[in-house]
Amino acid sequence: MTALVVALAVAAAGAVAVLVVGIRQRRLVNQHLDRISNRVSGAVAPASRTPVAAVKRLETVLEASDAERQLRGTERRYEAALEAIDMGVVVVDEDESVVYCNTSAGWYREGRHSEAVIAQKIDDLIHEATRGERFTETVTLFGPPRRVLFVSALPIIDNDELSGAIALIHDVTAVEHSNAIRRDFVSNISHELRTPIGAVSLLAETLIGEHDPDVIDSLADRLRVEAERLADTVQDLLELSRIEHGDDTEFTEVVIGDVVGGAHDRVRAAAAQNDVTIEVEMPDRDLLVRGDRRQLTSAVFNLLDNAIKFSNADGGDISVAVAQAHGHVEIEVRDSGIGIPRHDLDRIFERFYRVDRGRSRTSGGTGLGLSMVRHIAANHAGRVSVTSIEGEGATFTMELPLMPDTADNAPNPVNDQSASTAPAAPGESTAAPAAPGKSTAPAERTA
């Protein structure tokens, strides 16, 4: 009897258990459907308890998932658009958690060193923006390479409520660079022209009413010097303009040895006067380029002239090495002078740019020599670059394409050891265009 009661109780309990499990399972299915439909429509669907209702809801859910697919497609297109723009984009929600970040911004966010500085700046500005205001900041990264980035963050306001923030990172290095060139050009040219003009007018003023013949002689002589200086500047400006426009260029077969020799002859006197020795190392055979002999000689002359001017006060050594490398001829002018600060390295080919304005009068140059070299190299499909350590001298290298038959007939490089092809020591400017501090004189930077 007892056994029967126990058996019945167990059976009942079993049935209840099955029922409970069944209800629980249905509830789970319903909950799951609710969850899906909530996710799709964002609204709470009415609870349904019958199988028919469940099937109906399933249909709704399937329709909704179509809509979701479309939504995802749109989302992907927007993401592709955000990827394509030349800017870093970071989107955060109201808790400042990142909900979207394009690849460009990812570089900064996951980067080290300079990039980490930008990552910190993005976070800081986003933090400010989530308080409801727009924030912008221009950040200069010293790298190297030196970069200027414009970082801005603005809040996302949705129905008068803050729903997150966007940060934008824009690399404005190139813009800043060309702005600096334009700004400095105007200031430098006025300095170069105004200084001798001021001197001329001052000297002329002093001459008026002066009777002492000795003083008159001395003043007149200084007047002449200043006038010549002014004439030199104007002359060089015209020459530069001619080179830039490619007027009067006569392209012929030119022997590099003649070019270097011609330029060397022109600076001999100045070198002797400054106690500077010039050593020229030429390859055994003639190297031919197609170019304008007068212009090329002028370019090498300017490199030599520059090397002499910036040698130390107690003289120095200049070495010129001509070598063939990869279908090019490299003319390298190395001096042991005062060198060029890293900061100025990528700017010295600009017109009238001077490392030290104070020296411009003592050195006597017009500030256009290197600019001419750059244009001449560009005219000949070549380039000029510089490496330097301040206090240890500078090395300028002009590369020009060799005439095809020369390059073919001489497969073995001559004097290759003398060319600066060795990897640069740390701290020295290196040869790759993207490398720190190295200027490779991209054509037509000056507006």
Next chain:
Amino acid sequence: MTEELRKTYHEELESIREAIVRMAGVVGETIPRGTEAFLSGDLAEAQRIIEDDDAIDAMSVELEERCYQLLALQQPMASDLRAITTALWMNAEIERSGDLMANIAQATRRVYGSSIGPRIRGLIAQMSEEAARLVRLAVDSYAEGNSGLAVALDDIDDRLDELHLDAIAAIFESNREHAFDLQVGVQLALVCRFYERIGDHAVNMGERVRYMVDGWLPEHSGALRAQARLAEFGVLPDETS
């Protein structure tokens, strides 16, 4: 529950690592920035660098507290424990490097107006580049857990040490030629020393990274030498305690 806690714990560990890399990025940027301000006599920029050092200090204090919190609340063991103690060390070394750049910014004022010859300027620029490179490599070794690179830092630092010696020699020479006041010479020598110290801090960072990765402690070799010396005098290690 435990899994969730562990996850946030590891997230926090990762976040500390990220914060170290960021702080090092800020300090690393200050090196070329401070050098340019020094060499161009830019007093306004020097002032900004001094002020910005406060932000670095604040970052460092916050980081330190986060490390303590993890230590206290999670009681980490083995590699996690080493990661946190390394983060604490890195934090201190980076913060100190930042202070040294602030010192160079202060020196900018002290040498203002004196003309420094191209040779010394060039050497300062090279020391700055070397110091920045060492910091970058130290951070790379930390971020990548690269103990090989960490160990190499000591040798890489030799070049900075050589530049330091050259710079001191150049300062002596300029002083002999009366190129500047003795006071300026002393400031220049200090500036060179600051760069050299930044290099030393980078080497220290390398040692800590090596500890994080391999469990190697820099004191081991010194401790072994001390033991060897004691053994020479016939004192057994046990007797010293």
